[in-house]
Amino acid sequence: MSSSLFKPAVRAATPMAFVRAIVLGYERYGMDPSRALEVAQIAPRDLKNAQARVTAAQFEVLSGFAMQELDDEALGWFGRRLPWGTYGMLCRASLTSPNLGVAIKRWCRHHRLLTEDIALELKVAGGVATVLIREHAALGELREFCLVSNLRFLHGYASWVIDSRVSLREASFPFEAPPHRDAYPLMFGGELRFGAEAASYSFDERYLALPLQRDEQALRTMLRRALPLTVLQYRRDRLLGQRVRELLRTRGREAATAEALAAILNLSARTLHRQLQEEGVSLQALKDEVRHEQAAEQLRRTERPIKQIALAVGFRNEKSFSRAFRTWAGVTPGAFRRGGASEAGRRLASRG
Structure with missing residues (x-):
């Protein structure tokens, strides 16, 4: 499975901290990361530059190469390896679900069979669905990268499997804002909170009822081509019209203009108008x-x-x-x- 977690853009936006996390994974296995860095065209001298960035394409090449070379899709996060193909298996195990809610529950349940170091949960209350991670082992220096990656894997899969952007209301992290916090809006969107009790993100409960749009053939194609499971490639939000209605009802003064409303939704005004038009409605x-x-x-x-x-x-x-x-x-x-x-x-x- 591809491990690309970040915005597929030409500009370099992925923080060097996550590159260093992969290098730490190599160190845990007593292996040399030089070949992985060379293939991704990342200069070793840049690893010490906290302000440095790499492109999404570079990071995808690096992480994909490392997962195969280490034979660990967890890249050293856990007490045991997750061999190459593990996350593809998680995708396949959830693919026959009748709707997204069941698919996420299956993902969380099957993930617990792979490792006891963390546990993923789905909670629903007050019209809001929340995916959260419980930590049962010390993740050390790889903690941030592990938690971010696992949230992104499931978020990306959820968006891929229903062929729709799952727009997040909030994302929370149990550590203080890192120096590269500017990368987080690209990864998650919605309101960001640091210093929280647990890693989590929340979204409208109505997404859970949406049926899955992908089949086994589509999954094989996705895994074979190693497409990045990033939410940003799914431009259509199948609940956008409903979300706009809700914001207009509850935050009318803040959402008085298309620009203000689009900002709340982490879209451009042009994209907002276009996606609503695709749903057959106007703002x-x-x-x-x-x-x-x-x-x-x-x-x-x-x-x-x-x-x-x-x-x-x-x-x-x-x-x-x-x-x-x-x-x-x-x-x-x-x-x-x-x-x-x-x-x-x-x-x-x-x-x-």
């Missing part, structure tokens, strides 16, 4: 949908003047609000409040 339509929901709720449950409701849901004046509300609901805000709420509510539900 403006989602904004209108949420504003109409909020307006209808206030008309039903409060006695606030219509002018105040118009301003509260983002219209500049009562006239434009009334015109838009009538287009949506078929009645004026006043008529809705007096008795048309049930019919308009049925229309809204049918649009669901």
